[in-house]
Amino acid sequence: MLLDEVRVTNLALIAETRIEFGPGLNVITGETGTGKTLLLGALRLLRGEAASQGLIGTADDSAVVEARLATGNEDLVLTRRIAGGRSRAYRDGAMVPARALAETLDGVIDIVGQHDHMRLTERAGVLDLLDSALIDQDVRAAYTAAWTHLTELRAQAELLGGDARALQRELEMVRFEADEIASSGFAEGEDATLETTVRRLRNAGSLTEQLEIARALLAEDGAAIALDGAARSLNSAARQDPDVGPLATRAEVLAREVAALCADIGREVAELDADPAHLQAAEERVAMLNGLRRKYGETLDEILQFGTTAAARAAEIEELLERGAGLADELAAAASEVDAAGLELRSARQTAAIAIESGAVLTLVSLGFESPVVEFSFAPRDARASGLDDVDLLFASDEALMPGPIRSTASGGELSRAVLALRLAAGGAATDVVAFDEVDAGIGGRTALEMGKKLAELAASRQVLCVTHLPQVAAFASRHFVVTRQGAVARVAAVTGSLRVQELTRMLSGLPDSEKGREHAEELLAIATG
Numbered sequence: 001m002l003l004d005e006v007r008v009t010n011l012a013l014i015a016e017t018r019i020e021f022g023p024g025l026n027v028i029t030g031e032t033g034t035g036k037t038l039l040l041g042a043l044r045l046l047r048g049e050a051a052s053q054g055l056i057g058t059a060d061d062s063a064v065v066e067a068r069l070a071t072g073n074e075d076l077v078l079t080r081r082i083a084g085g086r087s088r089a090y091r092d093g094a095m096v097p098a099r100a101l102a103e104t105l106d107g108v109i110d111i112v113g114q115h116d117h118m119r120l121t122e123r124a125g126v127l128d129l130l131d132s133a134l135i136d137q138d139v140r141a142a143y144t145a146a147w148t149h150l151t152e153l154r155a156q157a158e159l160l161g162g163d164a165r166a167l168q169r170e171l172e173m174v175r176f177e178a179d180e181i182a183s184s185g186f187a188e189g190e191d192a193t194l195e196t197t198v199r200r201l202r203n204a205g206s207l208t209e210q211l212e213i214a215r216a217l218l219a220e221d222g223a224a225i226a227l228d229g230a231a232r233s234l235n236s237a238a239r240q241d242p243d244v245g246p247l248a249t250r251a252e253v254l255a256r257e258v259a260a261l262c263a264d265i266g267r268e269v270a271e272l273d274a275d276p277a278h279l280q281a282a283e284e285r286v287a288m289l290n291g292l293r294r295k296y297g298e299t300l301d302e303i304l305q306f307g308t309t310a311a312a313r314a315a316e317i318e319e320l321l322e323r324g325a326g327l328a329d330e331l332a333a334a335a336s337e338v339d340a341a342g343l344e345l346r347s348a349r350q351t352a353a354i355a356i357e358s359g360a361v362l363t364l365v366s367l368g369f370e371s372p373v374v375e376f377s378f379a380p381r382d383a384r385a386s387g388l389d390d391v392d393l394l395f396a397s398d399e400a401l402m403p404g405p406i407r408s409t410a411s412g413g414e415l416s417r418a419v420l421a422l423r424l425a426a427g428g429a430a431t432d433v434v435a436f437d438e439v440d441a442g443i444g445g446r447t448a449l450e451m452g453k454k455l456a457e458l459a460a461s462r463q464v465l466c467v468t469h470l471p472q473v474a475a476f477a478s479r480h481f482v483v484t485r486q487g488a489v490a491r492v493a494a495v496t497g498s499l500r501v502q503e504l505t506r507m508l509s510g511l512p513d514s515e516k517g518r519e520h521a522e523e524l525l526a527i528a529t530g
Helices: 037-046 098-105 115-119 123-132 138-160 164-184 190-202 204-220 223-240 242-271 276-296 300-366 412-425 445-459 497-509 515-529
Strands: 002-011 014-020 025-030 062-071 074-083 086-091 094-096 109-112 373-384 387-396 433-437 463-467 479-486 489-494
Touching: 002 037, 002 463, 014 037, 014 489, 025 445, 037 062, 037 074, 037 109, 037 433, 037 463, 074 098, 086 098, 094 098, 109 412, 115 123, 123 300, 123 387, 138 300, 138 373, 164 276, 164 300, 190 276, 204 242, 223 242, 276 300, 300 373, 300 387, 300 412, 300 445, 373 412, 387 412, 412 445, 445 463, 445 515, 479 497, 497 515
Parallel strands: 025 463, 025 479, 109 433, 433 463
Antiparallel strands: 002 014, 002 062, 062 074, 074 086, 086 094, 373 387, 479 489
16 A cells, blocks of 8 residues: 555644655655654544644644555545544545544554654553564453453452442342332332322212212102103103104103213212221321332332332342352452463563564664664563563663663664664564654764665665655655745645755755755765665
């Protein structure tokens, strides 16, 4: 895969630029402060790294980075847009999570930056370097899985906390709560039914009296008899005058309705429950419901939900307490698994360390060291997330010197060369595209020339991007881009021919029009292309 084109809009100092990278070594140069590293910062955004709102320039309220990568006959377009306090990512025009960009470019683009200097002075950075070179990445994954399992078991043990009595007390409490609610026998909606029942039982005597009065008025006092007699009279009249027929029909309907009403009132009287024992039982049930309300919720639905939650918590605690007895055995087995996986990871790292040491030494020799020493020092320690070892990177610029931690034995220029050598030896440049962000700091002269040659050799098999301040490196470029700045705006342009000679002259002497500087620049180009 080839990084074909990058377009940047309103990213900090860069208002808008489009760069067409090519195969081989692509270098980016410019005066200090022009914003050269922003271009590699744009690649970091496309790799899904964190996007800061501070990267938005002044020309607009958003910043956009786009890249087209060529893969055979197909192109892949990635976009990252920062605006409105957040960022959005796109792949071939479709919105995707930022992590999807990282997954897309994983193994495709690697960025070796200035921060790598500091990372190699930290044990975590050294372990990351070793792990990137593992022949079998599953070994690292297996250790991570074992460690995660152990920490989860430890968390469960901590939850027990050695105070199983506290959990037992909580279990007894939630069991009581769940049992009290369950044993009450209340069902959903029963509160409304119970309220109606109690009201009827409390007023059973009065209701019976009123219903009996109504029935007597309708039946015994003659309403039903009168309506029946009226219906017969009207029917007799209807035989003489058909127009009276509807009146007779209405009278018959009313008579039947009154008779039915009397019967219904009688049934209602018969069904009324005036038994004091039944009323007492209903009153007791209301009192029980009120007691549950005071403890567990205002409504019956809340009470029943509380009971369900308490029962679930009781089951959870029971399971936890049951596991407690076997948890010690599980912890011991998990710890053994971590130790076994850690030993395999140690062995794999030591194998990777040997390969990195030899590869880095060869590269460092080509970069001007006569007999450098690169060693990884393993010191066993208690298991942790990163493994069973503390690993230090030891360095000496010459075998006559005692190797020590690279953070204290390497100068700035030596550290820059060590970063390049170690990343190359670890396979960090095994991606299709590798970008170097000023890893040549602190070196110059013939060493710088050797670094340029090394980068050019690397670029023979993959695309290389390099932000550099060294003319010795820039001279080896297949394509040369210069960043210039006017006020608060930076611009990027490809330079060839005399313009490229002029830029190399500036880098060599600080004077782009210096005759002697031009002669040196042309000589440098001749060496690089010869």
